Amino acid sequence: MFKKIFKNMSQENSENVEKDLTQDNIVNDNEETVNEGIPSAEGLTEEEKLREELAKEKDKFLRLFAEFENYKKRTSKERVELFRTANQEVLQALLPVLDDFDRALVQISKSEDEILLKGVELIHNKLKDTLVSKGLEQVDIKAGDDFNADFAEAITQIPAPSEDLKGKVVDVVEKGYKLGDKIIRFPKVVIGS
Template sequence: MSKKENPQTAEKATATDINTNEERAAETSKQTNETPQEEEKTEVEQLKEELEKEKDKFLRLFAEFENYKRRTSKERVELFKTAGQEVMQAMLPVLDDFDRALLEIGKSSDKTLFDGVKLINNKFYETLKSKGLEVMNVKAGDSFDADLHEAVTQIPAPDKKLKGKIVDVVEKGYTLGEKIIRFPKVVTGK
């Protein structure tokens, strides 16, 4: 009888094993079905986050490049405007000497000499003017502005109206484009 019980027991054990295996397979399939979907979602989310980070980096880099282009083009324009600044500054004393020479020659009776020097002075000044040089228009009686004028000295004001104002212009000021390359030297009244 033991042989007969063994096949029945074996059949029961086999049926139990089949049920258990089916349950395990169902659980495994549930787990395997959920895990890839969850992994896909997290991978997709990670990829979206990485894409957003890369887009942000790209936009920042693009904005930096645009700012760089704008800044360099502005510097280039500024450089062209003031390219001859050193040469112009070197020529200003020569222009001042011409003005002084004209004052002294004007005191003499030789009109042809005066006219000749005046023609040379005008030609020299017009050449510099064509390159962007301009005389700053400053005269006695104007208000003193420390940002635009260089005070050489202060003297007692000859008139009450000249207190804190310009009494005399010692040396002309010049601009090149919009930039002051030499401030006018003035005497102010106190």
């Protein structure tokens, strides 16, 4: 659509320039006959003015078109990002429930009631699958990994149990989760010093 408008504008402007040029030539020819051989500088400057005006209008149009294209790209990118992270608050509210299920599974597995364990595992898996289907992913960090402050939160430092664990993760206290590429809860870890 913009290409058609631009094409029509440039055709109209070039037709107007041609009309103006032919009228200037007629006027210039008459002036030259009156002034007998004195060259007229007005025709040349008028032509230059028209060409500059046309160039300015083309430049304005191209800038406006480019600005509009950038706006469309930016808004579509923002819309995709909004859809991707729209569930963030709800997912963050459900993370403590998921943590409670993890702790309950550990405690129930110590008991000898297998039916209770299976029931809680089914509910836990269903909740976890639902959250994963909405884009939630667990941040993969475990004991022995190098500590990176961009992906984990150190809650304390303890003396390293061995030399190879200095500056590394000793224990993961709370799991971290991300939604797409954005971390919505950093894992809380203990690092060795």
